[in-house]
Amino acid sequence: MIIHSKLPDVGTTIFTVMSQMAVEYNAINLGQGFPDFMMSEELIALVNKAMTDGGNQYVHMNGLPLLRERIAEKVEQLYHNPIHANDCITVTPGGTYAIYTSLTSILQAGDEVIVFEPAYDSYIPNIEVNGAIAVRISLQFPSYNIPWHRVKASITAKTKAIIINSPHNPTGAVLHESDIVALREIVAGTNIFIISDEVYEHLIFDGIAHQSILRYPDLMERSFVCFSFGKTYHCTGWKIGYCVAPAPLMKEFRKVHQFNCFSCHSPVQYALATYLQQPTPYLSLGGFMQQKRDYFRSLMQQTPFTLIPSHGSYFECYSYAGFSDEPDKALATRLTKEKGVATIPMSSFYKEGTDNKVLRFCFAKQATTLEKAVERLLQ
The missing domain is CATH 3.40.640.10 (Type I PLP-dependent aspartate aminotransferase-like (Major domain))
Structure with a gap:
């Protein structure tokens, strides 16, 4: 049986690849965009209540x-x-x-x-x-x-x-x-x-x-x-x-x-x-996450990476052009294997793989996670 693929050039997403690599090398995952802290206990309780109430x-x-x-x-x-x-x-x-x-x-x-x-x-x-x-x-x-x-x-x-x-x-x-x-x-x-x-x-x-x-x-x-x-x-x-x-x-x-x-x-x-x-949970979200972004920025100042400022989302990009010429996918792989920190190479977001020597980091993490990640980058 032969399938004539509608997406012949598509493989596994970079998020899955880097997350699997993070598990394999016991790396801190600053690649895929998900928080590592607990969500609202009140909202969890409301879901449980909906279930027990028959919803x-x-x-x-x-x-x-x-x-x-x-x-x-x-x-x-x-x-x-x-x-x-x-x-x-x-x-x-x-x-x-x-x-x-x-x-x-x-x-x-x-x-x-x-x-x-x-x-x-x-x-x-x-x-x-x-x-x-x-x-x-x-x-x-x-x-x-x-x-x-x-x-x-x-x-x-x-x-x-x-x-x-x-x-x-x-x-x-x-x-x-x-x-x-x-x-x-x-x-x-x-x-x-x-x-x-x-x-x-x-x-x-x-x-x-x-x-x-x-x-x-x-x-x-x-x-x-x-x-x-x-x-x-x-x-x-x-x-x-x-x-x-x-x-x-x-x-x-x-x-x-x-x-x-x-x-x-x-x-x-x-x-x-x-x-x-x-409304408070969603109205206060920007300030809450900006604190994480700013804290991560302060930590990353110790590294040779150069900030490309973010004004929203879970993510901030950093250039490494000042200290390495290697392809971004190669550096992302090396950081995962050797430093224990997983990121996302920005070339993955271009169909033709445009490489500006930039990695994406997710800062939607606990302070201790961000601290440990930067400590590893500095080793």
């Missing part, structure tokens, strides 16, 4: 109605956008699923989607598995800003969508109001969709306001906006997220969703519907 059967295909209402309330409070809970929100098994389903809802063979590299590694396979073409544009190194003049020059009659991601994974860069102005100018009067990956919505630092597409009605009418509870509440293994889109777009989204997932984990949805009534 273990299917909920509505689109998500628990009460949870969707809570999400709508949150969106209105944060972004002054009164979206319709029934028509415009679908709960999904994670943010990556929401992105995939958004793309699958709109793409036809031969369509083009503009993607910015370095890019979260699911984007291009999601596009290609739908028979579409990823038009790759490199962010400007080392600031990782979007070169909007190149975006404008890349628009063709086949351009179906633009994927934006802020705060950005893997770089921690964030969009500013000037970026929104440029995006508006490019899509005005076109049929171009926007896929907005906002899973790090609350992980934004330095007093910068998150430029959610939900703030802008003219952009929202053409957008699928994707979120993750896992990043917000330190429970990445729960794989629960949601998508917000205008009713006509969400109608198509749900056509795909109903035959792929149908319904997400019920007890967690009951728990989240209750927990979302407290």
Whole structure:
């Protein structure tokens, strides 16, 4: 039996590779983006309560109605956008699923989607598995800003969508109001969709306001906006997220969703519907994580790595061009084996493997974990 692969060039993700290597060499894993500290005990208790109270059967295909209402309330409070809970929100098994389903809802063979590299590694396979073409544009190194003049020059009659991601994974860069102005100018009067990956919505630092597409009605009418509870509440293994889109777009989204997932984990949805009534956990998240970023920065000053500042997400990038010419994958492998610290080589986020001599570190860890990791790097 022969399978003619839809993804012939795709292997195992770098996250799995580096995490397996971290286990093999007993390395501290600063590669894959997950916290090593406990999540809210109150939220755990609410899940347990939902189970013992009988909330273990299917909920509505689109998500628990009460949870969707809570999400709508949150969106209105944060972004002054009164979206319709029934028509415009679908709960999904994670943010990556929401992105995939958004793309699958709109793409036809031969369509083009503009993607910015370095890019979260699911984007291009999601596009290609739908028979579409990823038009790759490199962010400007080392600031990782979007070169909007190149975006404008890349628009063709086949351009179906633009994927934006802020705060950005893997770089921690964030969009500013000037970026929104440029995006508006490019899509005005076109049929171009926007896929907005906002899973790090609350992980934004330095007093910068998150430029959610939900703030802008003219952009929202053409957008699928994707979120993750896992990043917000330190429970990445729960794989629960949601998508917000205008009713006509969400109608198509749900056509795909109903035959792929149908319904997400019920007890967690009951728990989240209750927990979302407290805004403090998500409103305080940016400050909490910025403290970790700043502490990690202070530790890394002892090393020869050069900081490339992050303003959001779990991640910060560091250049090693000042002390080594080796490929980033080689250095990441050597650090894992010889120093016992796993990172992610940034070339993995470029389809052609662009190597700027940069490694990505995850700082969403306990202080003791970060201290031990830097101690090992200094040995």
